[in-house]
Structures are given as structure tokens and as C-alpha cells.
Amino acid sequence: MKLNFEHIQAAHCENGVTTSLLRYNGVDRITEPLAFGIGSGLFFVYIPFLKINKGPALAFRTMPGMIFKRTCKSLGIPVIRKKFRSKEEAQQILDQCLEAGQPVGCQVGVYYLTYFPKEYRFHFNAHNLIVFGKEQDDYLISDPVMEKATSLSSYELERVRFAKGALAPRGQLYYPKEKRAVSKEQFSKAIETGIRRNVRDMLRIPGYFAGVKGIRYMGNTIKKWRDRLGLHKAGLYLAQLVRMQEEIGTGGGGFRFIYGAFLQEAHAYQPIDDLIEVSKEFTLSGDTWRNAAVHAAGIYKGRLTDQQDFNQLGDYLLEIAEVERRAFEKLSQIKWPS
Amino acid sequence: MKKEDIPQDPGALSKATKEVCYAVDQSGKYTTELSVGWDIKARALDVAWDDISQRVEAARQKVKNKEASPLLFFIELRLMDIPIVSAYTGFWKWQVKQHLKPSVFERLSEKKLAKYAVIFEVSVEELKTMNLNET
Numbered sequence: 001m002k003l004n005f006e007h008i009q010a011a012h013c014e015n016g017v018t019t020s021l022l023r024y025n026g027v028d029r030i031t032e033p034l035a036f037g038i039g040s041g042l043f044f045v046y047i048p049f050l051k052i053n054k055g056p057a058l059a060f061r062t063m064p065g066m067i068f069k070r071t072c073k074s075l076g077i078p079v080i081r082k083k084f085r086s087k088e089e090a091q092q093i094l095d096q097c098l099e100a101g102q103p104v105g106c107q108v109g110v111y112y113l114t115y116f117p118k119e120y121r122f123h124f125n126a127h128n129l130i131v132f133g134k135e136q137d138d139y140l141i142s143d144p145v146m147e148k149a150t151s152l153s154s155y156e157l158e159r160v161r162f163a164k165g166a167l168a169p170r171g172q173l174y175y176p177k178e179k180r181a182v183s184k185e186q187f188s189k190a191i192e193t194g195i196r197r198n199v200r201d202m203l204r205i206p207g208y209f210a211g212v213k214g215i216r217y218m219g220n221t222i223k224k225w226r227d228r229l230g231l232h233k234a235g236l237y238l239a240q241l242v243r244m245q246e247e248i249g250t251g252g253g254g255f256r257f258i259y260g261a262f263l264q265e266a267h268a269y270q271p272i273d274d275l276i277e278v279s280k281e282f283t284l285s286g287d288t289w290r291n292a293a294v295h296a297a298g299i300y301k302g303r304l305t306d307q308q309d310f311n312q313l314g315d316y317l318l319e320i321a322e323v324e325r326r327a328f329e330k331l332s333q334i335k336w337p338s
Numbered sequence: 339m340k341k342e343d344i345p346q347d348p349g350a351l352s353k354a355t356k357e358v359c360y361a362v363d364q365s366g367k368y369t370t371e372l373s374v375g376w377d378i379k380a381r382a383l384d385v386a387w388d389d390i391s392q393r394v395e396a397a398r399q400k401v402k403n404k405e406a407s408p409l410l411f412f413i414e415l416r417l418m419d420i421p422i423v424s425a426y427t428g429f430w431k432w433q434v435k436q437h438l439k440p441s442v443f444e445r446l447s448e449k450k451l452a453k454y455a456v457i458f459e460v461s462v463e464e465l466k467t468m469n470l471n472e473t
Contacts, residue, residue, distance in 0.1 A: 009358050010358060011357070011358040011359065011360060011370070033360070033368070053386075053417070054389075111417070115354065116354065117350045117351055117353055117354045118350075119350035119351075119383055119387065120350065120351065120383075122386075122417060123417060123418065123422055145355065145357060145358075146354070146355045147355045147356055147372075164422055164425030164426045165421065165422040165425060168425065235385060236389055238382075239381075239382040239383075239385035239386055240382075240386070242378060242379060242382040243379070243382045243383060243386065254359065254360065257339060257359070257360035257361065257368070258360050260360070260362075261360050261368035264367065264368050265368075279368075280366075283339070283362060286339060287339055290339065293378050293379075294378055296382075297378045297381050297382065300381065300382065300385045
């Protein structure tokens, strides 16, 4: 059985799943940047006392699951989300959804994800894909970062749905509860809500390691890495920084570019010229993230070894923090017509 | 990023797929384009894998010197750690730690060994001997 489902490739998995599922359920206007922006996806967090894959724990976007949840909520679409104890039940419910003609979003781990290249298969559990059909023992899979739809055997799918470790998905599946038309006005309102929430997350979040403050904090910390960790370990940490920034399909500070694209698309719904202006700031921020990555590569390739090189890298991040602070301040001052 | 600046460096990912990138065109408008990869990113991945192969080699030595059981070698080879192994096998973490001792590992039942073999995707024989036919 195969649902009449169109595979859409996206830059980022959760954006892609959100976009595809909403389109299938009748929300024709949704695009990847809109899903990302309405879900207030842009974020930064660096948790110094936590380690992931033996490197620093950091993220360039909001918590897994939030983009789907917030976007649907803002557009007034009820959501079903389930976790499972039992693998059998997880498969049963999935099969029932497919029978009922509903493609389903699943959170999975990438370690046992067979169609991924081996080099990318780390123990990372916050990947998202859509199951849209079943043929004999094979499930049809639309993975938004892949160019084409693919498939997994029921064993392979079960294995990735019940991946273990940090952020274990526990068979988690989710989908919009019903088909609904969403008006242009609802979109305008949702865009406003999404931007306001993102301003709050980036500027006003308490603590020193999240939002714009988090970028600044990391910039200052990096300057100390050469002395504290030694060149080898500092190189490993910086490689991890670049890899997180570069999660498959986000192309170099890519989330910043997606947000820039979002603000441009938002302008069609909310004709406020500041949106276009601020979009340019995010392009600048994304470009600076890319420059920082190039510079960091100099260090982990062993070409740059001086304290001064670490200082310069730290300064890139301070510069980014300033650009993003300015951008979000401008967004916070927008006078929304309502 | 300008559309014409989107990197096109073939790497590990390009065997499986191309990726979508957002960039601005000449009029400053955002658009998407496929990329086969970026060298900077590929190098970062290399660094991570170099580190892993060093760990694996160190683990192999330790097993040879009877300082650890083959379990350590496979934990490193499969990028795992004790909490992950514990979660996949259902053993307690302290049990996994025990099994890391060569003397304890040698006495493990076939059933327990089989559990490890499944998560490491090897046979019990390979698990004991560390002789792998993998590329």
C-alpha cells in the first residue's frame, strides 16, 4: 500500500517533515522557511558541562520536535504524538495510520539508518523522517534530506525508531490530526507569533549559555581552548563545532540562511520593509558562521596553531553574536498591524 | 551566501545524496540549490573519524595486553559508550563494566555474548576473536 504522497527534499529534516505532512493535510502555502520561522527554529545553545560524542554539546536550532509542534499550533492544527514502550504496539499503530491514509512523522536515530553513508552514522537520535506506505515487509520512507524517497525493512525501521542513548526516540511518531485549510490571515498571525517567540528565545532567555549570550560565551570560551585542552583536543572540539553547524543539509550556518529566507517569505504576508532589511542581517550572520568554520578548519587541519588564531576564531563568534543581537532587536521593535 | 558561492566539493555524502542549500540570487532574493558537499565539512568529519580509529587501535592494544575484554574494542569500533551499550543490551551499566574485564568476559554465557553480537552487528565468534572482515 502506498499513499499518494509527494517526497519533498529539504535542507533540514524536521522542517522537511513538517512541510510535507502539512502539505499532505491540506496546508498548501507551507514552505520549509515558513515552517522553520513559524516554529521559531533559530537558536543557539552551548552547554559546557555536557558532552555529545566526546565533544562539546551545542545546537544551532531549537529542541527536536519543537518546530513541528509550534508550527502546527500556531496554524491551529491539532497534533497527535505518541511514544511507545512496546515495539509491537509501535508498529501496529504505525500500520493503522497508514491504513487510514495518514503518512506519519517518526523520530529516529541515524546510527542504524542503512541508507545513510557510513561516515554520517553517529549515535544521533533526533533525526526525522516520514513513513508513507508499506509494500510487503518494506516501509516506504521519505527522508527530507535525501533527494529521493527510499525504503526500510520493518526490522530496520524498528531499530532506528527504538535507537538508544541521549534523546532516545522511543518509537515516537506524530502527525496532524485532521485535514484543515489555513487562511492567509492565520499565516500572518502565525508569522508574527513565530518571530516574537524567536526574539524571546534568542534575546531574553535566562542563563549565560543560550541565545545570543550563548554565542558570545562560546566565543570567549574558544579563546581559552588552546591552553586548556591542548591543540589536539581543541581541534577535535572545533571539528565538532563545524559538524554541528553543518548537520547534514544545513550548508554552513545554514539555519541562518533559512531564517533569512523565512523573513523574505514573511514579507509577502506582512508587508513590513524591516523584514527584508533584517533578512540581510541573517545572510551576514550565516556568512560569518561560514567564515568561522573555514578558520576553524585551519586549526583542526593543523595549519593554524597560534593563540592568536584561537583569538581570531573567538572574535568571529563575538561578531556573530553582535549581528544576531542587532537583528533580533530590530525584529522586536517591529510594530505589527493587528 | 550567494548562489554562485555554494560549495560543490564531492565527499562522503555525495555517494548517497545531494543536499539543499539556501542562498541569495543576484537580486538578493533567497532561493535553493543542490550542493554535493563542502570540503570544510568533509575535513571536520575526517577529524572525527581519525579520532575514532585512534581509539579503536588503542582499544585493540589493550585487549591484546589483557587489560580489557574485546568488548572495549567493539564499543569504540561502534562509536558507543557504556550508557549506550547498557541501553541497547538491557544489561546494567555495572554489568557492562564487569564484562570489560577479560576474566569475566571469558566466562560469559552464549546468550549474553549473543546480545552483544547483535548490537555490534557481528557473530559471536567475531566478538570473541575480533577478526572482522569489514572494510
